[in-house]
Amino acid sequence: MSNPRPLAFALGLVLAASLTALPPADAAKKRKSARPAVSLACSDFYAHANADWLGAHDAVAGSGLQSALGELGERARQQQIALLDDYMRNAQAGVPQLLGDFWASGLDEAAVERDGAAPIAPLLARIAAIRRGKDVPAAVAALHQAGIPALFDFGADVDLADPERHIGYFGQGGLGLPDPAYYTRSDADTRALLGRYTDYVSRILALTGSQPERLQADTRAVLDLETRIAQASAPQSASRDPRDRYAPVPVAGLGKQYRHLQLDRFLQAQGVSDDRVSLADPQLFAQLDALVAGLKPEQWKAYLRYQVGAAMAPYLSRAWREADFAFRGTVLRGQAAPAPRQQQVLDAINLVAGPMLGREYVGRYLPDATRTRAAEIAAQVRDALGRGIERNDWMSPAAKAEAAAKLARLKIEVGAPARELDYTVQPMNRGSFGGNMLIASTWRHREEMKRIGRGNADRRWNVLPQQPALAYDLGQNRLLVTAAMLQPPVLDMTRDAAAHYGAFGALVGHELTHGFDGSGRHVDAAGTVRDWWTPADLATWDARLAALATQYGAYPYPQLKGTSVGGGQTRQENAADLGGLELAWDALANAQPALADAGRQAFFLGWAQLWPQRMSADVATRLAATEVHAPGQWRSNGPLADLPAFGAAFACKAGTPMQRESAQQVRIWR
Known part of the structure; x- marks a missing residue:
């Protein structure tokens, strides 16, 4: 990238030569009006650092968003596809063979058509064998084992009273619509949605075996049961605080308390032997217990058949996929067309066999030198x-x-993750994608259940290694850096070492500050959920965030005339950006105390080159209203304007756009 100083110097010589030819009075007037030019680095460092990227990426046509980090995500996706293609063509033993067969079965659409509904036939036969209410809980438990959470939800999560362990959480679930309120509201939009959903339920039931003369009755049976579940469930908005979901109870009493649901036997079927679980809504489970006792087996069979069909529809033949997309894709997600087949299959493999793919991805795409460098920084x-x-x-x-x-x-x-999983799994068949989905889903559920119990809390991450992510895990007090994240522009091993700190190091600092800021203050050193700040700490923190809100609120939002960045909406993440840069600069200064000017500039270029983006006006409008991060231009420029080290590195004087006056600069950790 060119340095602007030689050009400015040349222009200065031209100006000086022209002044000598002016009459004395005119020359004096010209000298009086002249002002020193501000370099692009000191007026808009984002544009200075990203000139090449911005020049190569024109404004987005139509609707969309392009960004340097988005390109990183696409590169990681292509790397996964290349790996799976290799395993498909070159059969190997173990996990590579499983993945190669899985991938091949998904791409072979003719085989998927021939397979039809055969993959779910054993599950449907199990449901058809229900004769009385006592048979229902075992069928529900079998579906959960296959990764189909019918009737309620059950999963592993951190024990809020003991962060070294995970316990099983029983929670509400078993509905086909995303919010229980959709079943009970009476406004016109909701009733229209429910009508579309009714059509979808009928299509799935017909595909799972409901005869024409029974189809309407079976559809009503499913909607009636889901409505009963919804009426006993809390609105989606009421379950955002994890503390509201935490209510540990002894496992020993569940069999008697919910004798029709047989929750003790359910846990045994999932392989869970822990002595307690969390069950925060006993009224809901009392209602479910009563439904098992009171509803006829035929209604349960219709409901469970629908649950199986709806869960597996995206992975079966065309009629199933079209039914699924017509409702879940078009109505619920607003998609105009399904994703390309290759992307659908990749998403499916990541859903049920993501840790398997992650294991292989790390082996191929994360060099030891890169991992070591990342851990060091x-x-x-x-x-x-x-x-x-x-x-x-x-x-x-x-x-x-x-x-x-x-x-x-x-x-x-x-x-x-530091801890390996057990990759023992049933062999897969290249001729049955749906069957492979069930094999992998059963394996994934088995490994999830192993997290429950003392000492298992760090068994896995909530992100996959092949998906770019760098995150602070508040519950486990750990920083997670995925393999896919450790490539340009985040960690480019071909660049100046100082740039590693400005990009990767600053992102690390950003995430680490979340363990000690307004969010992290709610979990203490022992992992206990409590506020360990004093009121004075909170007041001074809020004052800093208020100053950042004012600073960012003065920045115009790209693509939107008359709209500014939401300073209050983005202030928490703006504080993390500033704090991350402060910490990364400190780390660099301690690692390389004799750093030359070129290295200092490389640090800040590394940061700014994380954030180039182009977006359409409609995307900008949506992000301006909802996004908690500032747009790329201001993620780049905003924190740099608060850092004296940036001004020194690029000779930006106080009061220029990229260097705020000292009294205005916000400090977090410096």
Whole structure:
């Protein structure tokens, strides 16, 4: 990238030569009006750093968003496809063979058509064998084992009273619509949606075996049962706080308390032997227990057949897929057309066999040198956070002590989860994609259930290694860095080492600050959910965020005339961006105290080159109203304007757009 100084110098010589030919009075007037030009680096560093990218990416036609990080995601997707193609063509033993066969079965659409509904025939036969209410719980448990959560939800999550373990959570579920309120509201839009859903239920039931003379009755049976479940469930908006879902109860009493549901036998079927589970809504499960006792077997059979059909429809023959897309794709997601077949199959494999694919992805696409470099920088940024905790002037001594203790326990995991899973699984068949989905889904559920119990809390991540992500896990107090994230523009091993800190290191710092900011203050060093800040800590933190809200609220939103960035809406993430850069700069300064000017500039270029983007006006309108991150231009420029080190690196004077006056600059950890 060209340096603007030689050009400015040449223009200065031309101006000086022209002044000598002017009459004295005119020359004096010209000198009086002249003002020193501000370089692009000091007026809009985003444009300066990303000139090449922005020049190669014109404005988005139609509706859409392009970004450097979006390109990283697409590269990771193509890497997964290349790996699966290789395994499909070159059969190997173990996980590679499983993945190759799985991939081949999904791409062979003719085989999928020939297979029809055969993959779900054993499940449908199990349901058809129900003769009385006592048979229903075992059938429900069998569907859960296959990864089809009928009637209610059950999954593993952190034990809020003991962060070293996960427990099983019983929760509401078993509905085909995304919110229980859709079954009970009476407004016109909701009733229209329910009408479309009724048509969808009928199509799935017909495909699962309902005869024409029984189809309307079976459809009514399914909707009646789902409505009863919905009436006993809480609205979706009421379950956002994880503490509301946490209510540990002994497993020993479940069999007697819910004797028709047989929850004790359900747990045994899932392979769960823990002594307690969380069941936060006993009234819901009492109602489900009563439904098992009171409804006729035929209604249960219709409901469970529909559950199987709806869950598996995207992976079966064309009639099933078209029924699924007509409602879930078009009505619920607003999609105009299904994704290409290759993308559908990749998404399906990631859904049920994601950890398998992740294991192979790491082996192929994460060099040891890259992993080592990432772990080294992450550790240095963590150490910088320790210094930031010690020197900041907004935390009380008590909060600093708790923060230091929490930081001492923080773990960093790079590439993939530290603990391997058990990849023992039934062989797959290249002729049955739906059958392979059930094999993999059963395996994934089995491994999820193994997380339940003491000492298993860190068994897996909530992200997959092949999907770009860098995140702080608040429950486990750990930083997670996926293999797919460790490539340009986040970590480019061909670039100046200082750029590694400005890009990857600053993102690490961003995420680590979330363990100690307004969000992290709710979980202490021991993993207990409590507020460990004092009121004074909160007041000083809020004052800094208010200053950031004012700063960002003055920035115009790209593509939108008359609209500014939502300073209040984005302030938490803006604080994390600023804090992340402060910590990464500190880490670099400690690692390379004699850093030359070129290295200092490379650091800030690394940061700015994370954020180039082009978006259409409709996307900008939606993001301006909902997104908690600032647009790319201001994620780049906003925090840099608060850093004296940036001004020094590019000779930007105070008061220029890229260097706010010292009294206005916001500090978090420096």
